[in-house]
Amino acid sequence: TRVMVVNGPNLNLLGFREPAAYGTRSIKDLETLVRDAADLRGVEIDFRQSNHEGVIIDWLHEARTSSSAVILNPAALTHTSIGIRDAVLALDVPVAEVHISNIHARESFRNVSYVSEVADVVIIGAGFFSYVLGLHAVLETLDRRTV
Ligand code: DQA
Secondary structure, three states, X not given: OEEEEEEOOOHHHOOOOXXXXXXXXXXXXHHHHHHHHHHHOOOEEEEEEOOXXXXXXXXXXXXXXXXXXXXXXXXXXXXOOHHHHHHHHOOOOOEEEEEOOOHHHOOHHXXXXXXXXXXXXXXXXOOOHHHHHHHHHHHHHHHHHHO
16 A cells, blocks of 8 residues: 655745744654654555645646555645645545644634545644544545445
8 A cells, every 4th residue: 555645835844944833843754754654554655745736736646546545735735726626636545634733723814725625534733643643544544445
């Protein structure tokens, strides 16, 4: 089983940008956390980050055939991108939308997600652990689909 983890704009700066919202650990630390959790479940991780909306859409298309599930943090594009929403809609594999911070407890423009309505799982505000919870949740969704 292979799970694609897609990170949106500015998440390459984790640990350096807004540490009060996102903590002081880097995206490398995040990748290690996710890989360690995946190893325990015997799952392969395809970990990616892009600052470009079109690249993220292309990756989601790729996931249709390359991956069994997707963990997606669209970052700021969560609140703006109908293109990413439509790409998620085009995916048959389970998708977990994850956010490090609680987007409902911040500026009002962050309260709306174009993706939540079309994601299978939504996990918000658990810090980096949101990704680990998202991983276990999509694996659970996969199990349910195959019984
Ligand atoms: C984020 C929340 C978004 O509002 C923000 O633009 C981000 C990160 C999060 O993981 O908490 O870049 O998706």
